[in-house]
Amino acid sequence: MATVANLNRYQRRREKTRQELLAAAKTVLAKKGYHNAKITDIAAAADIGVGTFYLYYPTKDALFLELVKETAQALKEEIDQARAQVEGLLEKIRAANLAFFRFARDHRELLKIVFGHGNTFNELLRQVYATFVTDAAERVSEGMQKEVFQPFPPQVVANAMVGMSAQVVSWWIEQDGPSAEEMAETMTNFVLHGLALKPTQRP
Amino acid sequence: MATVANLNRYQRRREKTRQELLAAAKTVLAKKGYHNAKITDIAAAADIGVGTFYLYYPTKDALFLELVKETAQALKEEIDQARAQVEGLLEKIRAANLAFFRFARDHRELLKIVFGHGNTFNELLRQVYATFVTDAAERVSEGMQKEVFQPFPPQVVANAMVGMSAQVVSWWIEQDGPSAEEMAETMTNFVLHGLALKPTQRP
Amino acid sequence: MATVANLNRYQRRREKTRQELLAAAKTVLAKKGYHNAKITDIAAAADIGVGTFYLYYPTKDALFLELVKETAQALKEEIDQARAQVEGLLEKIRAANLAFFRFARDHRELLKIVFGHGNTFNELLRQVYATFVTDAAERVSEGMQKEVFQPFPPQVVANAMVGMSAQVVSWWIEQDGPSAEEMAETMTNFVLHGLALKPTQRP
Amino acid sequence: MATVANLNRYQRRREKTRQELLAAAKTVLAKKGYHNAKITDIAAAADIGVGTFYLYYPTKDALFLELVKETAQALKEEIDQARAQVEGLLEKIRAANLAFFRFARDHRELLKIVFGHGNTFNELLRQVYATFVTDAAERVSEGMQKEVFQPFPPQVVANAMVGMSAQVVSWWIEQDGPSAEEMAETMTNFVLHGLALKPTQRP
């Protein structure tokens, strides 16, 4: 009994500290980014000693890893659940997207860690992407004015186009897969006409 | 005259060294990534002294910045040019995509720098993205088998979907813009039906 | 009575824990060496809490000190006893040596702690000594073949010579005693002819 | 020419710093011992920056290693040379011993590093050894008074006996070699009668 009680007491304390640490880590990482967030900062924010940090995470990387993995895991679960609630592939996509953005809305902080600042590298990428997004947005707007494109929010679509291009190409350059021409064709069709076979059930 | 000739000689030498330096930097950065590429490595690869490096670039970041900006600039020019060659917004998109992938094919090294490894951070994101891509690819394949989706290469579409989601959401969480519901709606429509108003001129 | 019984019980418990702790410490220290043996390891091996360790020893050093002193004490007692059993100085030396090696045989673990690994410093010394021992062993073997030296096991004699030299010199460099020449003379004579006045009673 | 001159200039600078660093390291290590000598101390003593230290030695251990190995090497060379100068195995032993103690006299600092303080471990061993040495010295003195032992300086012989026992036993406990009884016999004979076959040429 005593032993059980003791264990529980220690466990409770540990769990409490763990929670505080995690919360502090989230805040600090979201604000400063991985590289600028020093262990000292995190420990200070959690109001614990530096050494204590290392009772919970073996390295700084490990903390970051857990945070990112946990976020990804949580997001995936939300999406899976949302998808399971509805019938039909198209409906599932709609549900997944909704879950995704709701998750983002509710966990801004976590996502800021994942897409985090505080890194020369990321800061730079952000700028470069921004350039392309701006450009894309103009083209898209133009297309909408001329009534060639659907009336989407141009910013959103522009970001979508840049994001998909970047990801696809960063995957592709490591591949010995399709030719540049095939890739371009695929992407063009996908962007213009989308995934759905029948252009019907648009709400 | 002699002065001019001298100046030219010096200028030529300077320019030559700068080029060698840039070339060496590309190689080293592509191989090791930003964080693992030390100034010493780059200088050694360019066969110049460390001190000399700083005669050409004020900081390590500056070099990286130039490299990335230059890449972005070159890419943008290629795309703009390609776009200018053809008529019609849809055609322009096709042309842009083609230019984009051709550029990627011809400048793998540069792109590897931009999407570079050698960074705990990026390695991690890569993994996380990979998880989502795998998942997405399965859904997409399923939709194609059931003839609900267009017959695209699933890998490509999956990467595209993950990339666009990540970019859009990372833009959105910094915004005070559309609600999660609106975003989800937009993205769903965009993914399903694409940008084009009329689903006609599919080749 | 009850009080005495209680005290005894507590004392007995305390003594038992102390013994377990000491035994655990011996094992861990012998295996890992002083520097690599963490208090946590020792406590875990003794199946007690870290804090409990400090109820028995004020510091890590104190534990080590006790262990070494205890070992030295035990060894000394064995030797003294053995010496007391026989008559004659030469016999006493023989008895002491015998007791010494029997103690070593029976307490390998303790001696390993004293001459312990797990220490950059000691590892290094060990190597350096080994070099000299190897060299000495060769000379000694040569002398035996030429029948200039007694037929001892060369390895043993070589270790003895290196060990005595190291100890003597490390004592001497702190001294303002005999000159180098005198020291050399003494050591040479000691090594060649030994301590005994008459070279008789060799068995 | 210019290149050669440059190289030489840099090389000269490097060599100079290297020497200063080495000298400073010797002093600091001899005074404080390995563990208490911080890189900062050594760098400060050499009047260089911390970073500079690492231009010459990859780690703190490496410095220590080089110092010890170098010392051992130098000592060995001196001894070998001295030995080569004379004929006869016994004479060679005498010469080696002389070289050894002269080296010690001339390089106290280096030897202090090797047998260094500043280490709980060593401090302790020193004490324990001292106990045994004191004891041994008494026995030896007694034997001399009774004219059973040669008239050696008791301190020296006592240190020699403790040193050889420690080294031999620390070698032996790692061995599957001779029995305790054999070891004791060997050591006794060696201590009493020495290495030489004929007890003649005593000066």
Place this chain on the structure above:
DNA sequence: AATGAATGAGTGTTCATTCAT
């Protein structure tokens, strides 16, 4: 008496940048 969570001073090492030559 026993526990183990918490502590934080202390240190080896890195590397972008500077500067005397």
Place this chain on the structure above:
DNA sequence: TATGAATGAACACTCATTCAT
């Protein structure tokens, strides 16, 4: 202009020890 030796601030991590329970 070119060099590379020198710099030192910065930081992650360790672990013996304390102390509230």
